[in-house]
Amino acid sequence: MMKRLALLPLALAAAFSAHAATTTKYLIISENQKQIGEQVVVREDDGLTKVRFIYKDNGRGPDLTEQFRLGADGTMTEYAVKGNSTFGAVVDEQFSRQGDRAQWKSTSEQGEKTISGPAAYLPLNGSFEVESIAIAALAKTPDAKLPLLPSGTLSQRELDRVEVTGAGGQKQTVRLLAQTGVGLSPSFYWATTADQPRLFGVIIPGFASMLEEGWQAAAPTLAARQKAAEQKMLTDAADKLQHPLTGLTVVRNARIFDSDKASVGQPSDIYVLRGRITAVLPAGSPVREADNTVDAAGRIVLPGLFDLHGHVDRWDGALNMAAGVTSVRDMGNDNKQLQAMLDETAAGKLLAPQVVPAGFLEGESPYSANMGFVIKDLKGAKEAIDWYAERGYPQLKIYNSFPKAILKETVAYAHSRGMRVSGHIPAGLRAQEALDAGYDEIQHINQVLLNFLVKPDTETRDLNRFVLPAEKVADLDFNSRPVKDFVAYLVKKQISIDPTLATFAFLKQRDGDMNEPYASVASHMPPDVARNFKVGTMKIDGDAQLKRYEKSYAKMVEFVGIMYKAGVPIVAGTDDIPGFTLHSELALLVKAGLTPAQALQVATRNGARYTRTSNDRGSITPGKLADIVLVDGDPTRNIEDVRKVSAVITRGYLIYPREIDAALGIAPFVGDAPQVVKTATPVAGIYGGGNNGARARIDASARKKD
Template identity: 85%
Template sequence: MKRLAVLPLALAAAFGAHAATTTRYLIISENQKQIGEQVVERLDDGLTKVRFIFKNNGRGPELTEQFRLGADGVMTEYSVKGNSTFGAVVDEQFSRKGDQAEWKSTSEQGRKTVTGPATYLPLNSSFEVVSMTITALAKNPGGKLALLPSGTLSQRELDQVEITSASGQKQTVRLLAQTGVGLSPSFFWATAGDQPRLFGVIMPGFANMLEEGWQAAAPALAARQKQAENKMLTEVAAKLQHPLTGLTVVRNARIFDSEKASVGQASDIYLLRGRITSVQPAGSPVREADNVIDAAGRVVLPGLFDMHGHVDRWSGALNMSTGVTSVRDMGNDNQQLQAMLDETAAGKLLAPQVVPAGFLEGESPFSANNGFVIKDLKGAKDAVDWYAERGYPQLKIYNSFPKAILKDTVAYAHSRGMRVSGHIPAGLRAQEALDAGYDEIQHINQVLLNFLVKPDTETRNLNRFVLPAEKVADLDFNSKPVKDFVSYLAKKQISIDPTLSAFAFLKQRDGDINEPYVAVEAHMPPDVARGFRVGTMKIDGDAQLKRYEKSYAKMVRFVGILYQAGVPIVAGTDDIPGYTLHSELALLVKAGLTPAQALQVATRNGARYTRTSHDRGSITSGKLADIVLVDGDPTKNIEDVRKVAAVITRGFLIYPQEIDAALGIAPFVIGAPQVIKAATPVAAAYGGGNDGARARIEGSAGKHD
């Protein structure tokens, strides 16, 4: 899904003459609907042409691409045109002549002198570029390939299996893991032999792309890929999660009180078997503690909540390294999520604790393909039963849900003890969804569309982004309809999940860094940081840009208006895990909240609106030991929330700097609090907490490798 979201593709159509070979790939969703295709034509003159389209949830990329390879098997020329997922124009070229390489796109341009094999990494491309790298890497005994503008791509084989096509043909395919692009490995299935190429891509819980005629092999390939991924993930979890066995005391901690939104006097926190057993004044006597951690006067937060995630097996490291210990999943493949919950509970997955929201969509050409897609009230009730039986505290309704059965479905979910939230189904305004019983609304655009749509307005396509970008600039927040709506939200205590960080793309111009990424760009690997400057919306000229900027600024301001009116706000991302939660809190401060109030939203409100206040949201005796040690004081400067020195959750101690090192991220904190074992005098714990050069005693990464 990561590749599909970032790498646009194009429509299959007739190609020119002189074709040598043509390969067609189909993209099939988890519910067995075709949602895209890639057609690759390799011409006799060495030119490769690709056309690809991918559409899901009313949006998707379309590109036409062509490239030519040199004698070393990597690109000497490349071009791609089309539109990205949200409609931005894609126009990108690359060429290499001898040792001189040049590239240009709508967001960047550059040149570089290079020697030896090196391939350009397009900002927007089809999967055929992956196919080219598979072939090139297979020729390199070291399994590495230099990337332009920078970086190195690596590849290793994890598995191979013989499969059978619909016509009875057999072949052997190999599972490859590529690293060096993005923040997690990418998995691809390739053909065997001396000239391997891409055979398919399995995206667990979302879709698969396989050569036409081989779709029946998808379940077997998915199972083998999951087995290989699980082995890698188990190794990562074992390396980066350090068990805290026995009684642990966190000394000299300045605890953030999430009820009062303030930092108290220094305290000692006692932890046992993943729970807080006591909170005492700093310096209280410790009797036979197995581990002592000196917080050294750091501010200690309750574990943060991301209230709008879509978790996968590789996103947990990003959440853990940023202090996010709980994520409300707002839409996923049901079986995939259930498996991840089991793996997390068993300690086999480096992941936050997940509070699942059941995803419920209606059938239409615009349907998303998560959770359950239903036709009628019976189907909706069956889905609600499935979720309720598995302990889901909330239901999320999506864009194509049939409005005629909305009220009855919400009432049934309430009867099963579930909260109900979501997007606003097409043909309705937000007020009508609230009248039907909604407890919460996702996304600031869905809230403000209440004042922008008519009954026949189509909101399942890009209109749900374009209309707010165009019209909120002129919306009068002092008008009676707006004030009445805000009063209604406050009176009914309807919570709002604005995801301001996710919607900053509305006003991003190609070449400018998107606002939520400004604070993290310098810390990220070059290929990731490069993507932060790629615009997503189609913005025609300065006048439209200024209008979109004004609309977005008013969206941020409106969240502040809601908060001041007493409307409950929760903090969610729907974007890069962890890092954009910090950005969301910064935007809440920009909206008018104090830094301490923003932290309260990410802790107390997170627990309150996931119905987990009994064991999360505050550092209190009896609750889960989900605690985050930060440098600086985020109650005064919200940007200090990025300076996470250590995280404790589920009975494990986790060091963000270790995760950062594994992912190629420059750490926000150098040094980590020291762990003292029982055999060491407790007084040694006060030897100075922030010195990263000081060796940690057993419990550090070095002692657990």
């Protein structure tokens, strides 16, 4: 693999042109210093630029070939990209501009627009060289703003400058830029400081870096400076969006969802002090010297929702809070990065849910996921488990390349340290064998159903773990003895299942069709975000294959219902866009046969139960943490109403989703929010915010799906 990558520049030089003017090569290096990809940019004398962009991590990644020309204003007049996306979908996209007329076409959309002046086209799939073009074009504008095509405005500001040293001792000054206007959080790029600036590198904390070849030693310095700059932005956001509730707070006239009974009780008043519930009394009970009063006005009040399959980063928190997700189980991360986020959240410097960490444990192979601990042997596995146990991790997650020969001993050791064990099924095993080795839980519906589809030599560390279920589950007989025996075993052992149905809807999404989990939210999203909901993920050839994949996915949803009704514990996780996807997961559980109230129970009581936090979360009960979600409508009857979160109380703060929506450019899901009255002083909710956005070209789906 590495030998082939090393030969790429020679092959590219020959293929592109014998008259290439300049070549710039960037290396993509994972957090554990493994090269996982590269970007090679060839700028020819005739103005044509050609780019080869490829990276592979965790058995998948994009493979793209681009070419483009620029106009006098530095924006593209011609653009084309071909190849495959992270999960194998065909990429074929073109853009052209002649005068004031712009046209574009891809496998999922086409359009045209009349526009005057500079404007940057935003490809659905592209390399980081697109960002380099934008950096240079924005430098030419008087206000560091640039119209986007098809829509929107890209903004850029400088956050920091630092001198770095290259491999040969050469030095240069680079600057950190924050771009907003694309996506739901800022994007950060390091750029040169020349009159014609270009991209120098990209740092994705805890995952990877992409820097010009020869400058890799600068990555730690740039990462530290970037973290400090990001932290200031995040602390400012937390200060604006988290409203402290000092003293005694009473949430009056609340209809509380009882997560044990999956029902709604009579109107009640909830007393909150220092982040905990001190009492729950009948509505209208005398209030003695409360410092704050929140009038729920008969709204249904839920315990804070749990997302049991996240991979959190510093920018996820706002989306989770706006959705009423107050607890997230992190299912794999960079260990140092996660520990820092836990500290920042505890200090109130980060707008974030409470995180329950699961330690990530992987084995060495060409397919390895590069986070947590990647080990070779049992000694390494035990040392990793000790590290996690000493830091209070209640769970261990085992991944695809883990050595099957030491699985049973590893699970037993984790159990001896008081940890639950879950994960993917290591290559070469069936789910039943992982359960026999001691697993307490399985992640993802595909990992469950692969139990009936694999042989000992089936490779499940590449895209086959998606393609095989999409092709074969359609024909799986759920009434067969092997399937029934497996379900009975899950029930007997009380093995919990984390199906992430919303994430796996991509298996049956065709280019140009709206991805099912996002149909309900697309109209609320910024245009560039909604646009991506129609981009297909899998390579689907023709209607016959589409129908087969649709049938397979429908049966995956059905199987979750079969397991639940049989008595298998189900938990609700996303592994996708935070917040909104949890709501979609609950809607799919209802589609599987659960009632809306049962789906809410899964996201509250089960969430606490399978994170071992039932002592202080999962229900609105005196003595527990005051994780309280006020919802408009009645999600116990219509699960879509769970999206109508009007206010959230958690960690001693009051949070208004409308404020977060305004800051992220999202159309709100509710009208008026409940008012807060302080002693002798009425205080209304403050609805403010700006507009920011983001995109990381090493896209989040590659790290978060499966």
